[in-house]
Amino acid sequence: MKRSIESSTSTLSPKPAKRQASLAGFLQPKSKITPTSPRTVKSTRQNRIEQGDGKSEDKPITLVEDEDQDENKDDVQNQRPSPGIILNKGKSKAVEYKSTDEDLSINWPSTIPNHPYHLPPNPTFNHPFTLSQIPSNLKPINFNVHPQIIHNPTTELDLLYYKGFIDPALSTKPLMDYLLNELPWYRVKYTVRGININTPRYTTVFGKDSTIIPWTGYQKCNPRAIPEVLQRLMRKVEQVTSSTFNFCLVNYYSSGVDSISYHSDSESFLGPNPTIASLTLGYPRDFLLRHVNYKNHPRTGKAVEIEKFVLEDGDMVVMKGRTQHEWQHSIPKRKLAKGRINITFRKGIVKYATENYYQYNVGKGELYRWDKSIGEMKEVK
Numbered sequence: 001m002k003r004s005i006e007s008s009t010s011t012l013s014p015k016p017a018k019r020q021a022s023l024a025g026f027l028q029p030k031s032k033i034t035p036t037s038p039r040t041v042k043s044t045r046q047n048r049i050e051q052g053d054g055k056s057e058d059k060p061i062t063l064v065e066d067e068d069q070d071e072n073k074d075d076v077q078n079q080r081p082s083p084g085i086i087l088n089k090g091k092s093k094a095v096e097y098k099s100t101d102e103d104l105s106i107n108w109p110s111t112i113p114n115h116p117y118h119l120p121p122n123p124t125f126n127h128p129f130t131l132s133q134i135p136s137n138l139k140p141i142n143f144n145v146h147p148q149i150i151h152n153p154t155t156e157l158d159l160l161y162y163k164g165f166i167d168p169a170l171s172t173k174p175l176m177d178y179l180l181n182e183l184p185w186y187r188v189k190y191t192v193r194g195i196n197i198n199t200p201r202y203t204t205v206f207g208k209d210s211t212i213i214p215w216t217g218y219q220k221c222n223p224r225a226i227p228e229v230l231q232r233l234m235r236k237v238e239q240v241t242s243s244t245f246n247f248c249l250v251n252y253y254s255s256g257v258d259s260i261s262y263h264s265d266s267e268s269f270l271g272p273n274p275t276i277a278s279l280t281l282g283y284p285r286d287f288l289l290r291h292v293n294y295k296n297h298p299r300t301g302k303a304v305e306i307e308k309f310v311l312e313d314g315d316m317v318v319m320k321g322r323t324q325h326e327w328q329h330s331i332p333k334r335k336l337a338k339g340r341i342n343i344t345f346r347k348g349i350v351k352y353a354t355e356n357y358y359q360y361n362v363g364k365g366e367l368y369r370w371d372k373s374i375g376e377m378k379e380v381k
């Protein structure tokens with residue numbers, strides 16, 4: 001994860017306007033907002049550190065100073081549809097492709113030549129505890145496969161946006177319950193240049209990079225097999241996006257205080273233009289995208305507006321092309337939010353991908369598990 005450091009008091013001038021993309025938004029254009037006047041935003045070292053987290057030890061961490069990172073005002077009035085250019089805008093909701101994961105090969109990944117996910121010694125390899133059987137209401141998993149294509153050649157925003165990709169009517173609730181109850185969760189703490197960072201969300205990771213290093217050949221971490229239900233999701237995402245993956249990172253935002261600050265997943269260990277698929281389960285959260293030169297785009301000389309998507313239960317956003325180089329993304333804190341799981345699929349191409357992802361998503365291993373009786377995470381001592 002790449003971040004940049006800003007000074008403790010900065011003048012944001014002009015602040016980029018926000019836009020929202022949603023299916024409803026495409027159909028009902030709302031009024032455009034103009035950038036607000038320049039103003040000074042103050043933040044303390046403390047709150048910036050709490051927001052900070054990072055996944056790359058070779059990159060400076062970005063402690064972002066932007067009031068969008070805070071529980072902020074409700075700007076629903078100011079939302080307007082569509083960022084960039086929506087290439088298939090006209091089709092909209094009329095086309096909804098129902099699909100399940102029953103059409104996927106059971107011999108995945110060996111059926112795909114050079115697939116980057118190498119099978120581990122066993123399906124639960126290196127898991128800290130065994131997972132329960134997948135419940136019958138997730139056999140099959142149901143999908144709605146209708147992407148909106150968002151591509152702006154000037155700003156190089158390049159996304160696919162699937163509303164309700166995991167069918168919210170049938171599959172998101174059992175999937176969220178299963179993952180919450182069955183996965184091992186971590187609240188990773190680490191130090192970057194003397195600053196203590198508490199990752200402001202629960203994290204966990206599965207998978208291994210595509211090198212031929214065996215699963216047992218890592219000294220700095222113990223890579224874990226991707227659990228079966230996440231493999232099935234990953235295979236479906238591979239099918240619809242024509243991509244391949246070998247990592248699954250999962251975030252749990254337990255409330256609106258949990259967040260991820262502006263960053264780009266442009267680590268060189270993912271290759272030059274990584275495709276990253278990002279899925280939402282549970283409570284909706286704002287997903288903001290900010291151009292790396294948002295104050296003054298080098299080609300147009302103009303400010304670039306922040307793009308805002310409200311990611312709802314089942315939605316999938318696929319970031320591709322140069323998006324990770326040209327844009328940063330975040331899930332800012334929001335006062336009223338409740339539990340949300342985010343699942344990302346990525347492809348790591350060198351050993352360092354594995355070491356980095358386990359360092360920042362499992363860490364030293366203080367384990368949390370979901371406690372059904374209190375509806376909260378509990379540390380397992």
Ligand SMILES: O=C(O)CCC(=O)C(=O)O
Nearest residue numbers: 251260265278331342344
């Ligand atoms: O929760 C999300 O939607 C985004 C997560 C993310 O950006 C990441 O894990 O790198």
Ligand SMILES: [Fe+2]
Nearest residue numbers: 263264265329
């Ligand atoms: Fe990210």
